[in-house]
Amino acid sequence: MSKMAPPEELMNVNYSTPSEPWMDVRPEFKPGTFSYPGKPDVLKYLGLPNPRDWSPTEEDWKLPPDWRETIRDGFRELLGKYRSLKVFMDCCVRCGACADKCHFYIGSGDPKNMPVLRAELLRSIYRGEFTVAAKILGKLAGARKLEEDVVKEWFMYFYQCTQCRRCSLYCPYGIDTAEITFLARDLMNRIGLNINWILEPAANCNRTGNHLGIQPHAFKDMMDFLVDDIETVTGRRVEPSFHRKGAEILFITPSGDIFAEPGIYTFMGYLLLFDYLDLDVTWSTYASEGGNFGSFMNDKWMKKLNAKMYAEAKRLGVKYIIGGECGHMWRVLNQFMDTMNGPADFLEVPKSPITGTVFENAKSTKMIHLVEFTADLIKNGKLKLDKSRNAGITATWHDSCNTSRGMGFFDEPRYVLENVVEKFVDMPSQTIREQTFCCGGGAGLNNGEFTEMRLRGGLPRGNALKYVQEKFGVNTMSCICAIDRATLPGLADYWAPGVKVTGLHELVGNALVFEGEEERTMNLRQEDLPGLEGSEEEE
Amino acid sequence: MAGLVTALLAVVALAAVAALGAGAGMAQVFGIYIPYVAVAIFVTGFIKKVLGWASTPVPFAIPTTGGQQYSLPWVKQAKFDNPSTPGQTFIRMALEVLCFRSLFRNTKVDNRPGEGTVGYGSDKSLWLFALIFHYCFLIVFIRHFRFFLEPVPFLVTGVEFVDSILQISVPTLYLTDVFFVVGVTFLLARRLFDSKVAYISLASDFFPLFLILAIALSGIYMRYFAKVDVIAIKQLAIGLVSFKPVIPPNVDWSFYMHFFLVCVLWAYFPFSKLMHLGGVFLSPTRNLPNNTRMVRHINPWNDPSIKPHSYADYEDDFREKMIEAGLPVDKEA
Numbered sequence: 001m002s003k004m005a006p007p008e009e010l011m012n013v014n015y016s017t018p019s020e021p022w023m024d025v026r027p028e029f030k031p032g033t034f035s036y037p038g039k040p041d042v043l044k045y046l047g048l049p050n051p052r053d054w055s056p057t058e059e060d061w062k063l064p065p066d067w068r069e070t071i072r073d074g075f076r077e078l079l080g081k082y083r084s085l086k087v088f089m090d091c092c093v094r095c096g097a098c099a100d101k102c103h104f105y106i107g108s109g110d111p112k113n114m115p116v117l118r119a120e121l122l123r124s125i126y127r128g129e130f131t132v133a134a135k136i137l138g139k140l141a142g143a144r145k146l147e148e149d150v151v152k153e154w155f156m157y158f159y160q161c162t163q164c165r166r167c168s169l170y171c172p173y174g175i176d177t178a179e180i181t182f183l184a185r186d187l188m189n190r191i192g193l194n195i196n197w198i199l200e201p202a203a204n205c206n207r208t209g210n211h212l213g214i215q216p217h218a219f220k221d222m223m224d225f226l227v228d229d230i231e232t233v234t235g236r237r238v239e240p241s242f243h244r245k246g247a248e249i250l251f252i253t254p255s256g257d258i259f260a261e262p263g264i265y266t267f268m269g270y271l272l273l274f275d276y277l278d279l280d281v282t283w284s285t286y287a288s289e290g291g292n293f294g295s296f297m298n299d300k301w302m303k304k305l306n307a308k309m310y311a312e313a314k315r316l317g318v319k320y321i322i323g324g325e326c327g328h329m330w331r332v333l334n335q336f337m338d339t340m341n342g343p344a345d346f347l348e349v350p351k352s353p354i355t356g357t358v359f360e361n362a363k364s365t366k367m368i369h370l371v372e373f374t375a376d377l378i379k380n381g382k383l384k385l386d387k388s389r390n391a392g393i394t395a396t397w398h399d400s401c402n403t404s405r406g407m408g409f410f411d412e413p414r415y416v417l418e419n420v421v422e423k424f425v426d427m428p429s430q431t432i433r434e435q436t437f438c439c440g441g442g443a444g445l446n447n448g449e450f451t452e453m454r455l456r457g458g459l460p461r462g463n464a465l466k467y468v469q470e471k472f473g474v475n476t477m478s479c480i481c482a483i484d485r486a487t488l489p490g491l492a493d494y495w496a497p498g499v500k501v502t503g504l505h506e507l508v509g510n511a512l513v514f515e516g517e518e519e520r521t522m523n524l525r526q527e528d529l530p531g532l533e534g535s536e537e538e539e
Numbered sequence: 540m541a542g543l544v545t546a547l548l549a550v551v552a553l554a555a556v557a558a559l560g561a562g563a564g565m566a567q568v569f570g571i572y573i574p575y576v577a578v579a580i581f582v583t584g585f586i587k588k589v590l591g592w593a594s595t596p597v598p599f600a601i602p603t604t605g606g607q608q609y610s611l612p613w614v615k616q617a618k619f620d621n622p623s624t625p626g627q628t629f630i631r632m633a634l635e636v637l638c639f640r641s642l643f644r645n646t647k648v649d650n651r652p653g654e655g656t657v658g659y660g661s662d663k664s665l666w667l668f669a670l671i672f673h674y675c676f677l678i679v680f681i682r683h684f685r686f687f688l689e690p691v692p693f694l695v696t697g698v699e700f701v702d703s704i705l706q707i708s709v710p711t712l713y714l715t716d717v718f719f720v721v722g723v724t725f726l727l728a729r730r731l732f733d734s735k736v737a738y739i740s741l742a743s744d745f746f747p748l749f750l751i752l753a754i755a756l757s758g759i760y761m762r763y764f765a766k767v768d769v770i771a772i773k774q775l776a777i778g779l780v781s782f783k784p785v786i787p788p789n790v791d792w793s794f795y796m797h798f799f800l801v802c803v804l805w806a807y808f809p810f811s812k813l814m815h816l817g818g819v820f821l822s823p824t825r826n827l828p829n830n831t832r833m834v835r836h837i838n839p840w841n842d843p844s845i846k847p848h849s850y851a852d853y854e855d856d857f858r859e860k861m862i863e864a865g866l867p868v869d870k871e872a
Contacts (some may be wrong), residue, residue: 011651013650015734018738079595083593084601084823084824091814091819093812094739094812096735097645098734106648141741142741168603170643170644173815174823174825194586206848207848208857215857244867278858286853286854300845304846315850334831335602336599336831340838340841361608362625363832364835365832367832375611375614404604406604408607408608408621411610415614428659430658431659432661435644463655464657507802
C-alpha cells in the first residue's frame, strides 16, 4: 500500500499493445499482482491434489509429473458437462466488444485482461488439444501447446478476474468470462494451482460454518458485543436466538458482517429490524456464512458449502430462509442453490408475517433477500422511519456485480435507500445497474497481497464515485455485499477520500423509530447525530 | 500481422486456383464435384456441431441479467432484458438474434487522466456495421435463389425489386451489393486499425473477411463488368439442385472463381468461428429465463453423494464450547 502511486498517476494507464504477439509474452509475477498460493495443510484438509510449498515468482512450480494429462482429461470432462464451455470455446468471433469492459483492463491496460484474451488463454489450448484443423495450423489458427508457461498464465489471469460478468452483458453471444474463469480455476485446482485466500476460507466454512473460522462460542460472543453496542445506542436490549427449533425463519448472512467494520453496523441493523418486528427468526452458528468460497473453486465445493443452508433449515424446522446483504451469496442462491441442493420441499413459500405478502419470486428456492423483505415492509407502511437520523448523508448506491448481473436487483435496494436517507444520487448511468463496475475484490481476490491490482481494478468505480463526490457532495456509498463492505472503504480512501461505505441495513437501523423509544443521540457507529455534536462535552 | 498476410495469400491463392483451373478445362471439377462436396461438408459439419452443443448438459441456469428482475408486484420488471418466462426469453433472444441487442449497448472507454475523468461513451459503430453486413448478406443470399428455383418465388423477386429500387446502371444496381462491401470493409478496417482488435485477431479472423470480400467483389465483377451469361449459369445451378448436373458452354471463368470461393466458405463454415450463427441460439446466458428461484433447474449430473459437513459432526467438534456459551445442542455431552 505504502508504495502505491497517487491516483492521478495510476489513472495514466498505458493502453498500447505490445509489439510481439500475445502468445510470446510471458507473464511477470510482480508483487501486488498475484495472490499467495494455497498452503499445503489447507489443501490437505480439503482433499485437493498436490499440496506443497511453492511461489509464483520461482521458476519451478512443482507441478505433478502427469499434470498435462490431468489438464487434458479435466478439460475433456468439463466440455462434456458444461454446454456453456463448449459454446463459448467455439463461437467467439473476437469482435472486441468486451475488450474495454473489464475493470482490470481499464485500470491496468494489460491486454490479457481484455475478457476476450483471458478466454483465449483457455481457447488456445482447446484448439490445440481438441480441434483437428487448429492442431495442424498451430499458432496461425490460435492454437498452442500445453506448456508450463500456459498454466502460469492461467494462474495469473484467472486469478485477476473477479467473475463480475460485466463483459458478458456486452457480448453478442453472451460469452460469460465468469463461467470460463470458474472452469479454468476448476482445472487449475486439479494440479494444485490455487490461492490461499480462497482455500482457507473454504476450509473454515466447512469446519466452523463461516469463512473466518469463528467457532460457535466466539460467534456468540461477537453477537453479544454487538447487542451491547445496540443497547448503548438505542437503549434497547435485543435478544437474538440461536439454533431455535421451530422458529419461523432462519437468517443467514455473510460472516464478514459480524467481524469487521463497517459490516458490523449492518449486522446491528439486521438485529434492530428483527427486534422492531418481533420477528420469529433464529440464527445458526453452523450455517453462519452466506458467502460461498466454494464457488471460487469448483462445482463440488460450491455445492458442499451451500448445502449447509438447507440442511440447517431442515434440522431446525423453519418455514423459510432470509438471506442478508451479500453478493456472491446471492449469485449462488439465485442461480445455483435450488439446482444443487433442492428441492426444498420441506420449506414453505416465504410469506411476510407482517404484511402477508407472498414472495412468489422465491416459491421454489424458499429463500428471500432481506432487502426484498424490507422493501415490502416499507411499501406497506410497516416501518416508522426517521430520515433525519441519517441527516448529513448524501448517499450513492453501488450495485454489486452478482446481484446486478446474476439477479437484476436494482429497484428494491434503491427504494429502501430512498426511504432512509434525505439525499440520494446515482453515479453515472454507465457505471451502475447492469453496467455496474466491480469493487475489484470479488471471487476471492480481496486479499492484502493483491491490493495494488485491486486498486487498479477499482479505477472505474473509484472515478465514478469521485465524480458524484465532487459534483453532488456524495459522502456515503451504500451497498449490499460483504466483499464490497470490506473492499470499498480502501477503494474510497484511495480514489475518493472522504466517502464512507455503509451497508443498507445500517441506514435502516439508524432510521428505525421504536415505539416509546428514548431519543437517540448517536448512530450505530456511535457518532453523534447531526445537531447533537459535542452535546456531551458541554455537560 | 502474420495472420493477416497468411489469410490474404490464402484467399488470393484459392481465387487463382479456380480462375486458372476452370480455364484449363476443369469446369466439371469446379462446377460440379467441388460444390457437392462443399455442401455435404457444410450440412454434416453444421449439424454435427450443433448436435454436439445441444447434447451437452446445461447444469445451471446462468442468464446474464440486463435489467430489473421480476420481483414484488410494484417493482417494474425489465421483461426483455431480464425475462422470467419462456415467452419473455423468446423475445430477448429475438432481439439478440435479429437486432444485436447486446452489441447495441456497446460503449468505448475514454480515460482522460489530465481531467481526472473516465467516461464510457456510447459506441454504436460496430453494432451498425455488423447489422448492415449481416442483413445485406441475408438479402444477397435470398436473391441468389432465383438461380436455383424455377419459377422464381415471389419473395425472391420482391426482395430484388426493393433492392434495385434506385434503378441505377444496367444491369440495375443492387443496394445491398454496395452496403455489403461497405460492411465488410468496416469490419476489416477495425481489425487493422483498432490496436486492441488487431492484437487479438488471428488468421482465422481475417480469412473469412477476405474470403467474403472476394466473393462479393467477384460477384460484382460478374454482374456489372463481365456481364456474364446468366441463362447459362442458371442452367448449371438448376442442374446441380436437381441432381442432373450439366456444364453449359459460355460460362465465364469469373463465375467459377466466385462459385469456388462460395464453396470454400461452405466447407470452412462448420470448423470456424462462423458457427456463431448456430451458437448464438444456444448460449445459456441468453436463452434461459431468470426464474431460478421460482422453477427448479435440473442438472443431469448433479451428484447427490456430495453432502455438507454435517451438523452432527460440527456439534461433536464444538459441543463443550457450545454448551459453555449457552448455545443449544442436540446431544448433551
